[in-house]
Amino acid sequence: xxxxxxxxxxxxxxxxxxxxxxxxxxxxxxxxxxxxxxxxxxxxxxxxxxxxxxxxxxxxxxxxxxxxxxxxxxxxxxxxxxxxxxxxxxxxxxxxxxxxxxxxxxxxxxxxxxxxxxxxxxxxxxxxxxxxxxxxxxxxxxxxxxxxxxxxxxxxxxxxxxxxxxxxxxxxxxxxxxxxxxxxxxxxxxxxxxxxxxxxxxxxxxxxxxxxxxxxxxxxxxxxxxxxxxxxxxxxxxxxxxxxxxxxxxxxxxxxxxxxxxxxxxxxxxxxxxxxxxxxxxxxxxxxxxxxxxxxxxxxxxxxxxxxxxxxxxxxxxxxxxxxxxxxxxxxxxxxxxxxxxxxxxxxxxxxxxxxxxxxxx
Numbered sequence: 001x002x003x004x005x006x007x008x009x010x011x012x013x014x015x016x017x018x019x020x021x022x023x024x025x026x027x028x029x030x031x032x033x034x035x036x037x038x039x040x041x042x043x044x045x046x047x048x049x050x051x052x053x054x055x056x057x058x059x060x061x062x063x064x065x066x067x068x069x070x071x072x073x074x075x076x077x078x079x080x081x082x083x084x085x086x087x088x089x090x091x092x093x094x095x096x097x098x099x100x101x102x103x104x105x106x107x108x109x110x111x112x113x114x115x116x117x118x119x120x121x122x123x124x125x126x127x128x129x130x131x132x133x134x135x136x137x138x139x140x141x142x143x144x145x146x147x148x149x150x151x152x153x154x155x156x157x158x159x160x161x162x163x164x165x166x167x168x169x170x171x172x173x174x175x176x177x178x179x180x181x182x183x184x185x186x187x188x189x190x191x192x193x194x195x196x197x198x199x200x201x202x203x204x205x206x207x208x209x210x211x212x213x214x215x216x217x218x219x220x221x222x223x224x225x226x227x228x229x230x231x232x233x234x235x236x237x238x239x240x241x242x243x244x245x246x247x248x249x250x251x252x253x254x255x256x257x258x259x260x261x262x263x264x265x266x267x268x269x270x271x272x273x274x275x276x277x278x279x280x281x282x283x284x285x286x287x288x289x290x291x292x293x294x295x296x297x298x299x300x301x302x303x304x305x306x307x308x309x310x311x312x313x314x315x316x317x318x319x320x321x322x323x324x325x326x327x328x329x330x331x332x333x334x335x336x337x338x339x340x341x342x343x344x345x346x347x348x349x350x351x352x353x354x355x356x357x358x359x360x361x362x
Contacts, residue, residue: 021062023106025053026096028078028153029113031255032166032264033069038253043071048256048264049111055269056109063108066099068092074117075145093149100156110153111268112165112209115200118142143203150207164271165204165211166264167197169218169256174248176239177232186239190221212267218245218260 027033027049035047053065070077070084070092077083081091089095100107118138154163172189175182193215201211215221218241225237232243243249245260256264 023060023063023108024066024099024103025056025063025109025111026066026099026107027053027069027111028092028096028149029069029111030073030115030117031069031071032113032116033111034067034071035069035261036071036255037257038247038251038255043069046258046261048113048261048268051262051265052111052268055265056272060108066096068095069113072117073114075114075142075149076118078114078149079145093152096153097156100153100161105158105160107157107161109272110157110161110163111212112150112153112163114149115142115146116168118145143199146200146203147207150204150209154208162272163209164268165200165209166268167200167211167213167215168193169214169242169246169260170220170238171242171246171248171254173220173236173239173242174246174252176235177243177249187223190223190238194221210271212264212271214264214267217263217267218242 027047029049031043033047033049034043035045035050036042037044037046047069049065049067049069053063057063068086072083073092074083078092081089081094084092086092086095089098096110100110118141150163150165157163170189170193172193173186175189176186197215204211219225219238222237226234227237227240229235229240229243232249235243245263246256247253
């Protein structure tokens with residue numbers, strides 16, 4: 001069962017289910033959290049948040065999911081609103097805080113993936129070049145916002161609430177397939193993304209969040225191991241994983257595909273230790289499969305597992321379990337939340353993703 005915050009009556013969900021053992025998982029973020037897929041140009045239910053929920057529910061049967069992710073969300077809009085509509089809440093953060101207050105002591109998990117959209121509108125040219133001064137400015141603002149978001153959520157939780165934020169994969173590794181120039185660009189992107197992820201991790205850890213190592217799960221720095229990719233030949237393992245787990249090599253889109261979301265769910269699950277979690281039971285374990293060149297993709301729980309690429313259409317945050325509606329018209333450029341190239345100023349990290357346009361249903 002998936003819930004989203006809609007009315008003050010949501011607190012009555014405990015009474016409706018009649019389960020004093022009911023606990024909640026609240027997921028926040030941008031298009032990574034909302035499951036945007038470029039093949040349908042919509043949010044879908046293959047999101048890592050949905051797949052993580054399916055795993056967590058195995059150990060905590062009374063767990064319910066409050067799914068708040070919003071495609072195109074920035075750290076600023078997550079705090080102040082403007083991208084998605086949350087009835088009775090001004091923003092995604094406000095919606096999360098209301099849910100945490102309504103279910104005080106029963107929120108078991110909070111996950112967060114946000115930041116990739118922050119500098120796109122101001123610092124990236126149509127050719128993809130970056131303004132360094134703009135990036136430094138935006139990176140500092142993003143880090144400040146991220147610290148505010150994580151710190152506010154952490155303060156609203158209890159000792160029984162686990163908080164996990166994520167680092168990012170590097171979709172620019174897909175440029176490797178474009179010849180010598182692309183290979184050089186891929187190599188140059190790696191230390192920038194690594195530095196950014198270090199900054200992100202520092203912000204999260206300083207606010208009491210655990211950090212899901214998505215970069216590590218995607219082998220982002222492994223240029224040494226060679227893997228055979230059909231149609232491309234021998235490529236570094238990190239390039240192979242980007243091609244396998246995202247749309248970067250097929251649609252030149254940075255978003256993870258269904259298999260990529262499974263790997264991300266595993267990175268989050270790895271941080272949710274059995275000893276810390278309410279509800280007891282075995283800790284969800286990330287799959288070791290899904291690596292380039294061997295094995296099937298990681299498999300989430302069969303109970304409540306989303307079908308790959310299932311289109312949920314335009315979505316309004318109501319109790320029907322649909323997703324959050326993006327607040328842009330069909331002709332408005334919207335910034336994809338999962339892709340990134342990075343510049344860091346101290347612990348401040350920024351990323352940029354390629355532009356996409358919203359679908360006809362917004």
